[in-house]
Amino acid sequence: VQLQASGGGLVQAGGSLRLSCEASGILFSINEWAWYRQAPGKQRELVASINSGGSTYYEDSVKGRFTISRDNAKNTVYLQMNSLKPEDTAVYYCNAVKVRLPLGDKVREYDYWGQGTQVTVSS
Secondary structure (H helix, E strand, C coil): CEEEEECCEEEECCCCEEEEEEEECCCCEEEEEEEEEECCCCCCEEEEEEECCCCEEECHHHCCCEEEEEEHHHCEEEEEECCCCHHHCEEEEEEEEEEEEEECCEEEEEEEECCCEEEEEEC
16 A cells, blocks of 8 residues: 655645645555644644544644545545645645555555655745
8 A cells, every 4th residue: 555645835825735645555444544744853743634434633723724634435635725824834744544454364454654745835
């Protein structure tokens, strides 16, 4: 299973971007999706997550501006980012948690990370 993130770029403050992350390969289901970000010199932080039931979590600084959603049929997660601020500048990583996939005659669960996509917000 591989995760391919896309949608990053350069945008002015107040603008919008939509990130996408698609899981490819043979799998049964993805329990939870999450987006993390890492700014230069800072630790990676959880930005938003969505579980299989559709419940979401948002880090305080993005509440009301970011929206996470998922399309199970496409094994894809999205992050709609509005009213972007310079402090949102970071590399954004998608994370697929407890991906259930066949391994021989068994079902296993693994976590996967995307390669990261750069988001730069200019003031």
